[in-house]
Amino acid sequence: MATTNIIASEDIFMDEGDPDTHMTDGDKIHVKKRDYDALVKFSLSSLPSGASISAATLYLYCDEQRGTDVGKVYETTDSWSEASVTWNTAPAAGTYKGDFTSGTGWKSLSITSFVVAQFAGDGTASFRIKPEGIGDAWDGQRYYDSEQGSNKPYLAITYTVPINAIFFGCNF
Numbered sequence: 786m787a788t789t790n791i792i793a794s795e796d797i798f799m800d801e802g803d804p805d806t807h808m809t810d811g812d813k814i815h816v817k818k819r820d821y822d823a824l825v826k827f828s829l830s831s832l833p834s835g836a837s838i839s840a841a842t843l844y845l846y847c848d849e850q851r852g853t854d855v856g857k858v859y860e861t862t863d864s865w866s867e868a869s870v871t872w873n874t875a876p877a878a879g880t881y882k883g884d885f886t887s888g889t890g891w892k893s894l895s896i897t898s899f900v901v902a903q904f905a906g907d908g909t910a911s912f913r914i915k916p917e918g919i920g921d922a923w924d925g926q927r928y929y930d931s932e933q934g935s936n937k938p939y940l941a942i943t944y945t946v947p948i949n950a951i952f953f954g955c956n957f
């Protein structure tokens with residue numbers, strides 16, 4: 786059994802009210818009822834091939850809670866870049882994974898089955914995080930992104946590498 790923390794490779798937020806403008810990367814990432822969604826991407830390439838993932842948990846650090854709205858986490862696709870994505874070019878939210886809790890501090894959500902599928906598939910896992918509601922309010926959460934000096938978004942992964950995979954990986 787091994788554990789590893791994988792820091793986000795890309796993270797950014799988009800503004801529905803300014804849908805063709807790219808938000809400044811390196812700012813903290815927001816989900817706000819009016820009008821922000823966030824994207825976070827992780828490369829799974831540092832995991833050994835043949836690894837069997839038994840648990841994967843998404844962590845983001847919330848430093849601002851407005852109102853009671855929390856971030857709702859959805860699977861999404863990987864064809865976006867923190868250097869250029871806008872609201873209008875961002876991938877749509879896919880399957881809903883669950884909610885973060887309200888309040889500041891580390892937020893976490895178990896996303897094991899999605900990470901297992903992405904590791905077996907294209908090797909990259911992306912999430913779109915949306916506010917709980919829509920409407921004329923700034924309610925929501927703000928998180929550190931990976932350009933910040935600390936508290937970066939990460940995946941905590943627990944895995945095993947089968948003995949036969951280790952042996953067959955060697956050149957005897």
Ligand SMILES: [Ca+2]
Nearest residue numbers: 796797811930
């Ligand atoms: Ca970023």
Ligand SMILES: [Ca+2]
Nearest residue numbers: 863907909910
């Ligand atoms: Ca993917």
